[in-house]
Amino acid sequence: MYRARPTSRLKIRSFANQIRKIVGLEKSTDFPILAVFEFLSAQGIFTFEILPKEDMENKCGETFPEERHILIREDIYEEAYKEIPFARTTLAHELYHLFFHGGEAISLCRTDSEIKARRAYEDPEWQANCFAGELLVPKDLVVGMSVEEVMKNCNVSVTMAKTQLEHYSRG
Structure with missing residues (x-):
């Protein structure tokens, strides 16, 4: 398990x-x-490769921030x-790793105490998932919508719609 630089939901x-x-x-x-993913790549911000499912094992995507390179399963x-x-979320998730985890010393949590001590906001996967939610379900545009409306208008899963609305209802 990895520990990243602490980053709050508000900053994300x-x-x-x-x-x-x-x-x-x-x-x-x-x-x-x-379209944004492909545009950013065409602008030279990063490169990406599409790999067959069998080459990616159980990974949907993988990002190498230092190389500015993303692998996406075909x-x-x-x-x-x-x-x-889900695929839309994966692209957003990988972009976060590219933008925020490049040049960052991400430490490996090896002991039970280190794993327990790691907060959600220090988890690079939590951070990337949070970013995908914030990018695809913008708070100021969905307040007052139902889960179904968020799913339809933002083209996200029921899980993402519920998660984002729950966070937004807290303030």
Whole structure:
């Protein structure tokens, strides 16, 4: 298990909102993650490879921040073209690793006490999942929506819609 630099949900939300603003989509509920992913790659910000499922084992994606390189499993990439929520989330998740975990010393938690001491906001996977939720389900555009409305308008899974709305209801 790894420990990353502590990053709060509010900081991650701010970063997601900055990305939305930079690409001119701060008022769009259905964020075109695949188009943005491909655009950023075409601009030379990172490279990516599509690999067969058997080459990726059980990984949907894998990011190498220092090399500015992302591997995406072929079926996930194809599903992203079909706008499947899980695939969309995977692309957003991997982008976070690229942007936030490059150049960062991520430490390996080896003992039970280190694992127990690690907070969610120090978990690089929690951080990337949080970013995907904040990017794909922007708080200011979904407040007052039902789970079903968030799923439809933001093209996300029921789990993501529920999770984001629960966090947003807390303030």
